[in-house]
Amino acid sequence: MSWRQMAMLERLFSRNMALLVGVILAGQVCAGMLVHRMVIRPQADRIANVTADTVGALSMTMAGLPVTAQDALIERLNAQGRLLLRPLSSPPADGQRFPSFLEISFMQVLAKRLGRDGSLDWITDSSDRLWVRLDLGGRDYWVSLTPPRQRSAMTSLLLAFFVASVVALAVGLVVQGWIDRPLRRLAYAVDRYDGHSGAEAVAIEGPREVQAVAAAFLRMADRLRQQEADRAVMLAGVSHDLRTPLTRLRLSIELMQDADPELLATAVRQTERMEAMLGQFLDFARGFEAEASAPVEVAGLVRNLAADMGWDGQVSLDVQAPLAATVRPKALERAVANLVENALKHGSAPVRLGARRRSGGIEISVTDHGPGIDPGALASLLRPFSQGEAARGKDGTGLGLAIADQAVRALGGALRFDQIGPDFRAVIALPDRGPQG
Numbered sequence: 359m360s361w362r363q364m365a366m367l368e369r370l371f372s373r374n375m376a377l378l379v380g381v382i383l384a385g386q387v388c389a390g391m392l393v394h395r396m397v398i399r400p401q402a403d404r405i406a407n408v409t410a411d412t413v414g415a416l417s418m419t420m421a422g423l424p425v426t427a428q429d430a431l432i433e434r435l436n437a438q439g440r441l442l443l444r445p446l447s448s449p450p451a452d453g454q455r456f457p458s459f460l461e462i463s464f465m466q467v468l469a470k471r472l473g474r475d476g477s478l479d480w481i482t483d484s485s486d487r488l489w490v491r492l493d494l495g496g497r498d499y500w501v502s503l504t505p506p507r508q509r510s511a512m513t514s515l516l517l518a519f520f521v522a523s524v525v526a527l528a529v530g531l532v533v534q535g536w537i538d539r540p541l542r543r544l545a546y547a548v549d550r551y552d553g554h555s556g557a558e559a560v561a562i563e564g565p566r567e568v569q570a571v572a573a574a575f576l577r578m579a580d581r582l583r584q585q586e587a588d589r590a591v592m593l594a595g596v597s598h599d600l601r602t603p604l605t606r607l608r609l610s611i612e613l614m615q616d617a618d619p620e621l622l623a624t625a626v627r628q629t630e631r632m633e634a635m636l637g638q639f640l641d642f643a644r645g646f647e648a649e650a651s652a653p654v655e656v657a658g659l660v661r662n663l664a665a666d667m668g669w670d671g672q673v674s675l676d677v678q679a680p681l682a683a684t685v686r687p688k689a690l691e692r693a694v695a696n697l698v699e700n701a702l703k704h705g706s707a708p709v710r711l712g713a714r715r716r717s718g719g720i721e722i723s724v725t726d727h728g729p730g731i732d733p734g735a736l737a738s739l740l741r742p743f744s745q746g747e748a749a750r751g752k753d754g755t756g757l758g759l760a761i762a763d764q765a766v767r768a769l770g771g772a773l774r775f776d777q778i779g780p781d782f783r784a785v786i787a788l789p790d791r792g793p794q795g
Contacts, residue, residue, distance in 0.1 A: 374537075378530040386519045402460060406467035409503055412441075413472070413492055420495025428495055442502035446491070449500055450483040461488055468503075540564035544572050551579060604633055646689035646768035656681035656690070656720055656788075660713050663691050672707075673698060678714035683788060685769055690786075693765035693773075694722060696758045697784045701726040705782065719771075722786040730782030731775055740773075 420428050432443045444450070461482070468490070469478040479491035481500075489500045540563045562569045611625045657679035664675060694711070701709045705726030712723045740763045762784075766773040771788040 374534050375527075375530065378526065382523050382526045386523065390519065398460065399463065402464045403467050406464055406471055409468055410471035413494075413501070417492070417494045420497075423495065428497070432499075442487070443494070444489075444500040444502075446498040446500065450481065450485075450487070450489055464488075465490070537564055537568065540568045540572065544568070544575060548575060604629060646686055646692070646765050649686040649688050649768070651684050651686050653682065653684050654687050654690075655679070656683050656685070656713055656722070659687060659690065660694065660711065660722065663694060664711065667695060667698070669698065669702075669711075672702060673709045673711050676710060676712040676714075681713055681715060681720055683720055683790065685788065686765075689765040689768045690722075690788075693762045693769070693786055694724070696762040696765075697724040697786070700724075700758050700762075701728070701784070704728060716787075719790050720788045722788070723783050725778075725781050725783040727780060728782055730777050 420431065423431065435441050435443060465478060465480055465488075472478070481489050483489065487502045489502050492499060492501045494501070540561065543561065562572050564572075608626075608629050611622060611629060614622060657677045660677050661675065664670070664673060698709065698711060701724050705728030708727060710723075710725045712721075712725070714721060740759055763773050766786050769786075769788055771786055774785050774787065776783045776785065
């Protein structure tokens with residue numbers, strides 16, 4: 359079996375239909391064997407016995423008649439058309455056909471009944487007749503017999519098999535559709551569920567097992583929605599409760615005019631570091647799926663971000679305009695900002711920020727002249743709180759790349775990293791239309 363066939367059988371629909379077809383075929387084969395054993399074969403035996411008695415009686419009758427009387431009897435039999443006799447020298451010449459299964463069974467029984475043990479000579483013709491070479495009254499003839507016909511037994515049985523199979527498959531398709539439709543709706547709802555906008559209404563329908571799964575999904579969605587609401591309240595409280603003392607601490611530091619300048623500068627740096635780390639933690643905890651999508655001009659967004667972040671003189675821009683797209687603006691700004699800050703902090707100049715339209719979407723790239731990221735360590739660096747060797751011992755939370763990857767996935771895009779000669783490049787690939795909020 360090929361891998362395509364194996365993949366098809368992984369689907370519930372394909373597996374159920376394959377099982378249904380297999381059960382139908384097995385049932386039809388068993389039914390056919392029983393019908394042959396209990397109906398067709400006894401019928402063939404009975405007709406073969408009657409035919410053997412008729413042939414024996416005709417042979418005895420012709421044995422007691424002169425040749426002229428034998429010829430007259432044969433002529434009368436041929437005129438009636440039920441039993442035809444031809445001289446051995448004049449076999450049927452209208453062409454033979456392939457014998458049916460019933461004819462073969464019939465001849466085997468007839469040969470045994472006549473004591474010939476399968477040595478009867480017989481042929482078929484295109485007129486649906488069976489001819490047997492028999493000795494009647496001391497002379498050999500080709501005798502046309504009428505065995506049980508395929509039309510009345512095997513053809514009817516095969517037709518019954520076909521009708522039963524079609525009906526069973528039709529019913530199976532209806533039942534499978536009854537099962538498959540609610541499963542597809544449930545899969546669609548699960549795929550669209552993001553934990554923020556709530557779950558789509560899922561009808562509790564289909565078999566009990568499918569209804570149980572749909573009901574469990576709705577209960578899970580309610581729990582997750584409640585947990586998301588609790589998390590939002592907690593984050594708001596944490597942000598307020600931590601930023602308030604940090605603000606007071608910064609104000610207190612600014613009022614310490616007579617303090618040691620070096621100590622004062624250290625305190626300011628540590629306060630700014632705590633604020634930055636808190637911002638990173640909150641960004642990662644909130645995520646970006648709750649942000650609504652909106653049509654934006656990506657080129658203008660990138661230029662404004664560079665100006666707001668104060669990258670002039672540090673980052674060169676290569677932005678193609680216009681680049682209209684529907685995206686989550688804050689998620690895109692955070693992803694680009696984290697990648698540029700990562701390049702400025704851990705890479706080497708020059709750092710270039712580019713944006714242009716590519717086949718199927720938009721690419722935003724951040725290129726630097728640094729050593730880049732080891733491909734083997736890339737998966738671990740995209741995990742939260744993970745830092746590369748170049749970042750160890752420096753300020754940071756290990757959330758920069760993780761937040762960038764989280765934001766790009768919320769945009770419906772993909773984040774990749776390329777080493778092009780001496781340059782290392784991080785690329786955000788966005789589809790033509792981002793996810794709808």
